[in-house]
Amino acid sequence: MPNCLFIFLFCVRATSKSSLSGVAPLEAVLFDIDGTLCDSDPIHYYAFREMLPEIGFNGGVPITEEYYIENFAGKHNDDVARILFPDDFERGLKFTEDKEAMFRRLAVDKLKRVNGLYKVKKWIEDRGLKRAAVTNAPRVNAELMISMLGLSDFFQGLVIGNECEHAKPHPEPYLKGLEILKASKEHTFVFEDSVSGIKAAVAAGMPVVGLTTGNPEHILVEAKPTFLIKDYEDPKLWAALEELDKKSGTGSGTSRA
Structure with missing residues (x-):
């Protein structure tokens, strides 16, 4: 048990290192x-929730925040397009372009x-x-x-x-x-x-x-x-x-x- 505790504490310390001094x-x-x-992200998420049901994605049921984080957050639009339309990349790109346009409209007041x-x-x-x-x-x-x-x-x-x-x-x-x-x-x-x-x-x-x-x-x-x-x-x-x-x-x- 003591050995296990030591290993656990070592791992915690190793993963919680918060030093940037190596770049000095x-x-x-x-x-x-x-x-x-x-x-x-809340603005992107809102845009996806509004627009995805219109194309019947997920059976028309709005996506959850967890789904957004796992599948869309931080990803390039080419990757998002392939997730949404695996058999029609051009249609996927058009959707992402429309979604980004909605994001920009919303961002003016919400960013x-x-x-x-x-x-x-x-x-x-x-x-x-x-x-x-x-x-x-x-x-x-x-x-x-x-x-x-x-x-x-x-x-x-x-x-x-x-x-x-x-x-x-x-x-x-x-x-x-x-x-x-x-x-x-x-x-x-x-x-x-x-x-x-x-x-x-x-x-x-x-x-x-x-x-x-x-x-x-x-x-x-x-x-x-x-x-x-x-x-x-x-x-x-x-x-x-x-x-x-x-x-x-x-x-x-x-x-x-």
């Missing part, structure tokens, strides 16, 4: 957009930033760090959300999954983000909120801070983030950033631009 000195930060910068976003934005700016957004969202969606959040001048690059040969969960979008910023994976970390996004960043060789804004912890943990936070006000994040500052020899008054 920090050079760049990459962000997903949907669910990471803004709480957009909200993730709590503490501007606090972490200032932390990054104060240190002169490079930053880019990397997303599976269509470009028109991504640019709308970034503009609505007042971040158009913050990001120095924007990578769109469907403009790459492979979208997330393939690492290519995050590798392209590094390339655009001329940053190294050894000195960069990522903010993500979905399983596919976390897998993409991990496969690209970077530590990932996962946000539980739209997906349950037990699902995100399977993708192997460095640690999980509720939002950008989470004390766990700021403890990790303070540790990173100490190891990098930087602080709020230090610019690395």
Whole structure:
């Protein structure tokens, strides 16, 4: 029994590691957009619930939030199209285009930033760090959300999954983000909120801070983030950033631009 207890405690400590110090000195930060910068999943979910019954999906019964999280959240629209219409990809793509148009109409009034976003934005700016957004969202969606959040001048690059040969969960979008910023994976970390996004960043060789804004912890943990936070006000994040500052020899008054 004592041996079993020791093994259990070791595993808990190993999976709860919350250090970013391995990327010191920090050079760049990459962000997903949907669910990471803004709480957009409820809007996407609403659009799917409204539109899927119209095509008779699931026998006309609206999908549950759990179904949305498992099958649609964070996925590229090509993958969603194949789920909805496995035998008619073009029809699936047309549906996703219509659904994204509905999302944009709703977002104008309903889009909200993730709590503490501007606090972490200032932390990054104060240190002169490079930053880019990397997303599976269509470009028109991504640019709308970034503009609505007042971040158009913050990001120095924007990578769109469907403009790459492979979208997330393939690492290519995050590798392209590094390339655009001329940053190294050894000195960069990522903010993500979905399983596919976390897998993409991990496969690209970077530590990932996962946000539980739209997906349950037990699902995100399977993708192997460095640690999980509720939002950008989470004390766990700021403890990790303070540790990173100490190891990098930087602080709020230090610019690395």
